Amino acid sequence: MSKRFEIRFSGAGGQGLITAGIILAEAATIIEGKHAVQSQSYGPEARGGASKSEVIISDSPIDYPKATVVDACLAMTQESADKYANGIKKGGVLLIDSDFVKNEPKGDFKVYKMPIMRTAKDVVGREIVANVVALGAMIALTDAVSREAGLKAVLSRVPEAFIELNRKAYAQGFEDMKKILG
Amino acid sequence: MAKKVALMQGNEACAHGALYAGCKFFGGYPITPSTEVSEVLSKELPKIGGKFIQMEDEIAAMASVIGASLTGDKCLTASSGPGISLKQELIGYACIAEVPCVIISVMRGGPSTGMPTGPGQSDVMQAKWGTHGDHAAIALAPASVQEIFTETVRAFNLAEKYRMPVQVVYDEIVGHMRERIEFPEPGEIEVIDRAKPSVPPAQYKPYDTSFGDVPPLAAFGTEYRYHVTGLNKAPDGFPTTKAEYVDAEERRQVRKVDGEVGRAGIELNDEYLTDDAEIIIFAYGSTSRSARYAVNELRKEGMKVGLFRPITLWPFPEKRIAALGKQVKAIVVPEMNLGQMNLEVERVVKGACPVLHLGRVDGEPINPGQIMDKVKEVK
Amino acid sequence: MAYDYEKYLRPGKLPHIWCPGCGHGIAMKGLIRAIDTCGLEKNNTAIVSGIGCASRLPGYMDFCTLHTAHGRAAAFATGIKMARPEMDVIVVGGDGDGTAIGGNHFIHACRRNINMTYIILNNSIYGMTGGQFSPCTPTGAMASTTPYGNPDPTFDISKLAIGAGATFVARTTSFHAAQIDKLIAEGIKHKGMSIIEILDDCPTTYGRRNKFRSVIDMMKRLKDIAVPVAAAGKMTAEQLEGKILTGVLYKEENKPEYCEQYAKLIAKAKGA
Numbered sequence: 001m002s003k004r005f006e007i008r009f010s011g012a013g014g015q016g017l018i019t020a021g022i023i024l025a026e027a028a029t030i031i032e033g034k035h036a037v038q039s040q041s042y043g044p045e046a047r048g049g050a051s052k053s054e055v056i057i058s059d060s061p062i063d064y065p066k067a068t069v070v071d072a073c074l075a076m077t078q079e080s081a082d083k084y085a086n087g088i089k090k091g092g093v094l095l096i097d098s099d100f101v102k103n104e105p106k107g108d109f110k111v112y113k114m115p116i117m118r119t120a121k122d123v124v125g126r127e128i129v130a131n132v133v134a135l136g137a138m139i140a141l142t143d144a145v146s147r148e149a150g151l152k153a154v155l156s157r158v159p160e161a162f163i164e165l166n167r168k169a170y171a172q173g174f175e176d177m178k179k180i181l182g
Numbered sequence: 183m184a185k186k187v188a189l190m191q192g193n194e195a196c197a198h199g200a201l202y203a204g205c206k207f208f209g210g211y212p213i214t215p216s217t218e219v220s221e222v223l224s225k226e227l228p229k230i231g232g233k234f235i236q237m238e239d240e241i242a243a244m245a246s247v248i249g250a251s252l253t254g255d256k257c258l259t260a261s262s263g264p265g266i267s268l269k270q271e272l273i274g275y276a277c278i279a280e281v282p283c284v285i286i287s288v289m290r291g292g293p294s295t296g297m298p299t300g301p302g303q304s305d306v307m308q309a310k311w312g313t314h315g316d317h318a319a320i321a322l323a324p325a326s327v328q329e330i331f332t333e334t335v336r337a338f339n340l341a342e343k344y345r346m347p348v349q350v351v352y353d354e355i356v357g358h359m360r361e362r363i364e365f366p367e368p369g370e371i372e373v374i375d376r377a378k379p380s381v382p383p384a385q386y387k388p389y390d391t392s393f394g395d396v397p398p399l400a401a402f403g404t405e406y407r408y409h410v411t412g413l414n415k416a417p418d419g420f421p422t423t424k425a426e427y428v429d430a431e432e433r434r435q436v437r438k439v440d441g442e443v444g445r446a447g448i449e450l451n452d453e454y455l456t457d458d459a460e461i462i463i464f465a466y467g468s469t470s471r472s473a474r475y476a477v478n479e480l481r482k483e484g485m486k487v488g489l490f491r492p493i494t495l496w497p498f499p500e501k502r503i504a505a506l507g508k509q510v511k512a513i514v515v516p517e518m519n520l521g522q523m524n525l526e527v528e529r530v531v532k533g534a535c536p537v538l539h540l541g542r543v544d545g546e547p548i549n550p551g552q553i554m555d556k557v558k559e560v561k
Numbered sequence: 562m563a564y565d566y567e568k569y570l571r572p573g574k575l576p577h578i579w580c581p582g583c584g585h586g587i588a589m590k591g592l593i594r595a596i597d598t599c600g601l602e603k604n605n606t607a608i609v610s611g612i613g614c615a616s617r618l619p620g621y622m623d624f625c626t627l628h629t630a631h632g633r634a635a636a637f638a639t640g641i642k643m644a645r646p647e648m649d650v651i652v653v654g655g656d657g658d659g660t661a662i663g664g665n666h667f668i669h670a671c672r673r674n675i676n677m678t679y680i681i682l683n684n685s686i687y688g689m690t691g692g693q694f695s696p697c698t699p700t701g702a703m704a705s706t707t708p709y710g711n712p713d714p715t716f717d718i719s720k721l722a723i724g725a726g727a728t729f730v731a732r733t734t735s736f737h738a739a740q741i742d743k744l745i746a747e748g749i750k751h752k753g754m755s756i757i758e759i760l761d762d763c764p765t766t767y768g769r770r771n772k773f774r775s776v777i778d779m780m781k782r783l784k785d786i787a788v789p790v791a792a793a794g795k796m797t798a799e800q801l802e803g804k805i806l807t808g809v810l811y812k813e814e815n816k817p818e819y820c821e822q823y824a825k826l827i828a829k830a831k832g833a
Contacts, residue, residue, distance in 0.1 A: 022360060026189045029362040038189070039359040042299060063475040064550050065359050065468060207644050228830035233643045233823065238669035242636035245629065245666070249609070249640025252627065253648070257640075275630050402625040403645045405604050409571075409620055411628035420574070420620060421628075 004058045005144055006067045009134070010084040011076025011097075014047040016131030019157070020074075021053030023135060027145040027153035028057045037065040050080045057144055072142045073109075074134055076116060081105050093141055095134070095177075112141060114176055120169060129169035136173025140181070147174060186365040192330045192357045196260070196286055196350070197222035199334030202366065203373055205284075206232040206255040209246030211239055211265060214298040215354040216288035219260035240268035247283045248276050252410065254376065254401030256338055260286035263305045264295060266312065273347050274313035275412045277435065280389070280399065282341040282376065284334070285349045288357040289467075289518075291545055300545030301354035303467055304519035309349045310496045316432055318439035320448055321349040321496040323466040327361035332371060333493065339374040340448060344438055345396050351495065353518060355468035355547055379406060388419040389431065395438040440497050449499050452491040455481065459488030461560050462506050464515045464527055466492050469548050473516060476553035487557055498526045507531030512560040516540040516548045536560070569593045569603070571623045578617055582768075582776035584735030584761025588682050589618050591741030591759075592653070598746045606649040609638040611663055614689045614763075615655040615682040632663025635670040635679065642675055646820035649749065650677040657687045657695035660716050664696075671725035671754050675819035678748045678755045681718055684763040692766025703770040718758045723811045728753035730811040734783040735761035737807065747809065753818050760787075760805065 069089035075081035098113035120130035291297030400406030610616035612631035619626035748755030
């Protein structure tokens with residue numbers, strides 16, 4: 001059977017993680033022509049709480065639309081790390097926002113740390129693009145889609161006035177992760 | 183020219199399917215997890231001169247849809263369990279008065295308010311028996327974003343062809359997940375429009391069975407003036423308590439769907455590796471996707487397992503399930519409820535093989551591993 | 562000269578189901594005269610009702626008629642009017658149908674100010690089911706479900722309609738037959754939601770339980786309690802005790818009509 005790659009974005013409601021998942025799925029399916037399913041689960045709150053967005057990418061049609069064993073997981077908050085890092089497969093990867101996730105989840109997976117919110121605020125200039133910084137970093141970390149496809153999907157979703165900001169956020173996340181990977 | 187493609191939610195695809203089918207009127211009321219259907223249509227319908235109205239409650243939404251449909255428009259409403267419960271009164275009205283309309287039921291956990299943001303499949307019996315009295319039901323159960331589009335189009339076609347309410351029932355997972363969709367070109371999928379009366383206005387009767395089991399429905403606002411009521415009625419549409427009319431009308435309204443001719447135009451199933459199967463998994467909606475995954479895994483282990491996926495849930499695929507019951511060792515029915523469609527499978531199989539139910543109602547989907555474990559319980 | 566009512570009635574559908582002494586027939590004749598005055602076309606007019614004695618009225622009328630479910634007439638009618646704003650839409654129903662089970666639809670139809678005419682026949686009782694109390698049964702009155710007298714306060718339908726946003730509200734009684742068609746005609750001509758409340762009587766289920774010896778007595782009561790709006794201005798509070806105001810109670814021309822608003826929305830959406 002064909003390879004199925006599962007990515008989970010988790011954090012607090014309002015951090016744009018569902019959008020990050022949608023962008024990744026668009027990059028995979030609309031731009032790269034693979035199969036992708038994006039799904040999410042959320043609580044009653046529109047802001048706060050723990051939120052997750054999952055993307056399954058495959059080169060053949062996807063049956064089960066939810067994660068089975070997660071290949072790569074992002075956790076932006078401690079709550080989401082505690083709640084959602086459990087499903088990562090052996091040898092998988094976890095990216096955490098090191099300013100917010102102090103208790104690192106333990107398991108048979110490799111943990112990568114980046115100050116994602118801080119990077120968005122201080123380096124890129126706006127906290128609101130933290131999800132795009134995280135997306136850039138996750139794409140660099142996983143090769144789930146090409147750098148170009150990811151960028152194209154990001155830019156197709158944002159209004160004209162925010163194109164440069166998002167381009168910068170995506171590049172920053174991608175480059176920072178490449179440095180970590182060495 | 184390449185087809186237009188998009189990554190989109192099931193609920194959004196539903197709204198686009200409705201537009202493709204020629205929907206001109208939407209009456210709704212906000213409820214999770216179906217709201218995206220109305221959000222898209224509130225934007226798109228006015229662009230084509232269609233009407234979107236958010237009514238004061240679910241009952242009113244259903245009423246507005248029936249009223250608008252009587253003027254000849256193709257009409258839609260969308261809701262979820264608690265809202266569908268409220269609509270039942272007028273779903274029954276649309277059944278007896280024979281007014282075409284489409285109802286989207288996006289299933290969450292229940293009963294009552296239950297789990298609004300979690301998936302469920304516990305409203306499939308509601309789609310059949312929700313309203314009181316004997317009546318036929320058509321319910322379609324798509325399992326992917328693309329299929330929600332095509333089944334919504336088919337729901338409109340069946341509503342118009344059979345002159346009755348048709349439900350499209352799918353769980354929150356397929357309603358909210360995003361997948362690639364290819365938009366069919368106009369004309370690529372069949373779109374059926376309402377049959378017009380062939381007799382002059384003076385001779386028109388809205389329930390004239392000389393035209394078969396589905397008499398043509400004239401539109402209000404034309405020269406065809408007629409009466410519509412929720413009471414039992416004679417062929418001319420006026421209330422009656424005459425036994426022969428009441429009996430004939432009730433039987434016809436059930437027969438037009440459940441009779442052999444009716445069924446033939448409605449039933450639609452998807453079978454996967456059933457030819458040589460010794461065990462069949464009967465699954466619909468998002469659960470069928472877990473089941474297909476499980477079938478592939480179990481086949482790798484050498485087990486002859488197949489998937490029967492009803493796309494038309496109601497009328498129930500009686501003949502085919504009865505035949506499969508005689509072919510296989512067992513039928514496994516996973517569904518996100520505590521036992522609903524398995525009762526239909528049992529009823530139809532009549533003991534020819536064991537029927538094993540796998541229910542999950544904790545707000546999480548049934549995963550392939552659970553189905554594989556259940557299949558392995560078969561002796 | 563006898564008025565030609567039959568022109569608007571369906572042949573073969575009479576006699577109606579209403580009891581001798583019921584006011585609904587008087588109201589139906591008033592409606593027919595109003596329709597004739599306004600020149601409404603049969604093919605272009607929908608008459609919609611709910612459930613109850615009053616709601617049987619559309620079945621007798623030779624128009625596009627829709628006898629819906631209990632309380633839901635205004636919501637069905639809204640669907641028709643939204644889909645076909647060019648059609649004239651008239652709703653007919655009773656007090657229980659319109660203000661109890663249908664109360665939500667009634668107030669929201671008023672709020673939207675959608676262009677239709679709602680004739681509410683208020684006989685202050687659920688007649689068809691045998692005389693149970695309605696939101697309009699007077700406090701203390703006897704009904705089949707108030708064996709100790711009605712404990713409930715009542716709705717003032719016209720005030721309810723005004724409060725909810727209807728832009729034409731009028732009231733009369735079945736005694737004032739000549740006023741019925743005038744008010745309905747004015748309501749039909751008004752652009753927006755028009756409510757015409759017609760107080761009438763149910764001798765069978767209300768009168769006999771409440772010590773009215775005859776239909777004449779009930780009619781006399783309607784005559785006695787009615788005070789034209791113009792006359793009421795010159796009367797004291799004591800004089801108005803137990804009276805009801807009749808005539809045009811409220812009229813407002815400036816509130817936008819719903820279908821016209823939606824037509825503007827369509828233009829905006831098409832331009833976008």
